[in-house]
Amino acid sequence: MSYNFDLFIIGAGPGGIAAAKQAANYGKRVAIAEQEAIGGTCVNRGCVPKKLIVYAADIALQDKIAPSYGWSECQRHFNWSKFIAKVYQHVESIQKSYLETLQKNGVELIRQRATFIDPHTVEIGNRKITADKILIAVGGHPNKPDIPGIEHAITSREMFQLQQLPQKLAIVGGGYIGIEFASMMNAFGVEVTLMDTNELILDGFDNDIRSSVQKGLIQRGIQFLSKTTVKEIKQSTQGLQLTLSGDTEETITADTILVATGRVPNTKHLGLENAGVELGEKGAIQVDDYNRTTQDNIFAVGDCISRVPLTPVARTEGEAVAKTAFGDNPQQINYDYVTSAVFARPEAATVGMTEEEAREKYNAVQCYQTEFEPLLYSIVEQKEPTTMKLVVDSPTDRVLGAHMVGERAADIIQSLAVAIRKGITKEDFDATIGIHPTTGEEFLTLD
Ligand SMILES: Cc1cc2nc3c(=O)[nH]c(=O)nc-3n(C[C@H](O)[C@H](O)[C@H](O)COP(=O)(O)OP(=O)(O)OC[C@H]3O[C@@H](n4cnc5c(N)ncnc54)[C@H](O)[C@@H]3O)c2cc1C
Numbered sequence: 001m002s003y004n005f006d007l008f009i010i011g012a013g014p015g016g017i018a019a020a021k022q023a024a025n026y027g028k029r030v031a032i033a034e035q036e037a038i039g040g041t042c043v044n045r046g047c048v049p050k051k052l053i054v055y056a057a058d059i060a061l062q063d064k065i066a067p068s069y070g071w072s073e074c075q076r077h078f079n080w081s082k083f084i085a086k087v088y089q090h091v092e093s094i095q096k097s098y099l100e101t102l103q104k105n106g107v108e109l110i111r112q113r114a115t116f117i118d119p120h121t122v123e124i125g126n127r128k129i130t131a132d133k134i135l136i137a138v139g140g141h142p143n144k145p146d147i148p149g150i151e152h153a154i155t156s157r158e159m160f161q162l163q164q165l166p167q168k169l170a171i172v173g174g175g176y177i178g179i180e181f182a183s184m185m186n187a188f189g190v191e192v193t194l195m196d197t198n199e200l201i202l203d204g205f206d207n208d209i210r211s212s213v214q215k216g217l218i219q220r221g222i223q224f225l226s227k228t229t230v231k232e233i234k235q236s237t238q239g240l241q242l243t244l245s246g247d248t249e250e251t252i253t254a255d256t257i258l259v260a261t262g263r264v265p266n267t268k269h270l271g272l273e274n275a276g277v278e279l280g281e282k283g284a285i286q287v288d289d290y291n292r293t294t295q296d297n298i299f300a301v302g303d304c305i306s307r308v309p310l311t312p313v314a315r316t317e318g319e320a321v322a323k324t325a326f327g328d329n330p331q332q333i334n335y336d337y338v339t340s341a342v343f344a345r346p347e348a349a350t351v352g353m354t355e356e357e358a359r360e361k362y363n364a365v366q367c368y369q370t371e372f373e374p375l376l377y378s379i380v381e382q383k384e385p386t387t388m389k390l391v392v393d394s395p396t397d398r399v400l401g402a403h404m405v406g407e408r409a410a411d412i413i414q415s416l417a418v419a420i421r422k423g424i425t426k427e428d429f430d431a432t433i434g435i436h437p438t439t440g441e442e443f444l445t446l447d
């Protein structure tokens with residue numbers, strides 16, 4: 001049977017675009033459907049605009065320590081709307097370059113929503129398109145708790161479209177998104193209250209890292225309510241009123257409420273039932289080790305499979321699917337050493353096993369840890385300690401995980417990840433001569 005395309009991709013985020021490029025490199029006929037902006041969550045309402053806001057917020061933090069470095073105090077004014085317009089200029093330039101890449105590779109982009117008619121056919125606008133293989137890379141969207149008044153709360157998506165900065169921001173959820181926005185908004189002078197149902201923020205990270213970031217944020221002036229959630233939101237004359245439950249049972253007010261309580265896969269109304277594609281837990285698409293769904297010719301990658309919802313992972317999975325479908329060697333992904341970072345101040349980054357995970361899996365685990373004041377803060381009043389931790393399997397001396405909170409944690413952990421993935425030992429760390437004076441060199445002298 002002849003199909004219109006060798007590969008049809010639903011969703012032009014990092015996962016879909018990576019697969020499109022790789023399949024086109026094999027000389028395959030590829031089309032990609034996108035219902036919104038090319039680049040997906042990461043480019044348009046995630047990593048990219050977020051990191052630019054982090055940079056803007058860092059300027060405010062640098063201003064705070066500048067007088068200790070001999071700079072005169074100055075009053076600067078931050079213009080959010082001017083700044084966010086610049087951010088979106090950059091986002092558009094990325095969209096344009098993605099578009100050029102797709103065109104250069106001969107990939108047809110169809111700017112509409114696609115749904116399944118059968119395992120080889122999708123409906124898109126008034127077209128029916130057939131393909132030998134189909135990749136689902138539809139991403140996810142924010143989960144909003146089902147409570148009265150939730151329509152008054154916004155999600156990360158709307159945070160990027162604010163007309164002006166809030167004065168009082170309440171954040172529900174202390175995961176990646178809640179923590180990053182809490183940190184950025186606090187730096188801009190916004191009064192931030194953050195709540196989480198857990199005792200500690202950043203579920204899934206090493207416990208020492210979680211408490212170190214939490215301490216750092218509280219020190220910066222963020223009000224943290226642990227084991228607390230919101231059960232009702234009402235509009236009042238003082239603003240939005242949040243009725244809390246859990247450890248803190250009171251009413252607080254805010255002018256903006258951000259809910260950041262996780263994300264859910266975009267798998268509804270996709271016609272998956274017409275294609276024999278089954279869902280697993282929490283609406284995520286079920287896939288095997290090769291990202292193949294329950295239908296042989298259909299694959300799924302990225303946030304819609306809820307494995308590790310990060311951009312580099314979606315990209316790697318997209319490439320791997322194209323290699324599996326059209327190359328000589330089927331590709332499986334090793335998720336053991338996926339690095340990740342929370343771009344808060346203080347910044348947190350991690351690779352490999354947490355102490356808790358290592359102790360469950362290995363009999364003799366030794367942790368090497370330090371907390372110190374980095375040179376940058378040595379001559380300023382405000383203190384911001386750095387935490388570093390190595391998790392080691394004692395009998396083999398192999399480093400199982402590295403974790404850090406502090407300046408440039410993401411870049412430092414990123415570099416260590418290469419060595420740790422290759423099986424480096426604690427002795428290898430000790431034998432390495434560092435660069436002085438840097439923060440990273442402290443990883444080489446832990447005892
Ligand atoms: C606020 C925020 C900050 C983040 N920061 C980071 C970070 O710093 N680092 C990091 O690694 N990750 C970060 N992430 C996560 C990252 O954005 C995602 O993991 C990544 O975008 C997932 O890629 P994807 O291709 O699976 O899906 P997406 O990027 O979500 O792309 C899916 C695309 O599919 C389209 N689509 C959906 N259904 C259809 C349909 N039926 N037809 C046509 N098109 C469809 C959507 O419009 C979307 O464009 C962040 C996420 C958020 C929300």
Ligand SMILES: NC(=O)c1ccc[n+]([C@@H]2O[C@H](COP(=O)([O-])OP(=O)(O)OC[C@H]3O[C@@H](n4cnc5c(N)ncnc54)[C@H](O)[C@@H]3O)[C@@H](O)[C@H]2O)c1
Nearest residue numbers: 173174175176177178196197229260261262263309341342
């Ligand atoms: N820097 C990055 O790489 C980055 C940045 C942003 C987002 N992301 C990705 O996006 C995903 C989603 O982020 P997220 O922060 O929305 O989710 P998350 O899963 O990281 O965190 C959700 C938090 O909300 C809390 N929570 C859940 N329900 C609650 C409730 N009713 N009341 C109070 N607290 C509640 C949880 O305990 C948890 O701490 C992340 O898992 C991550 O993969 C990555």
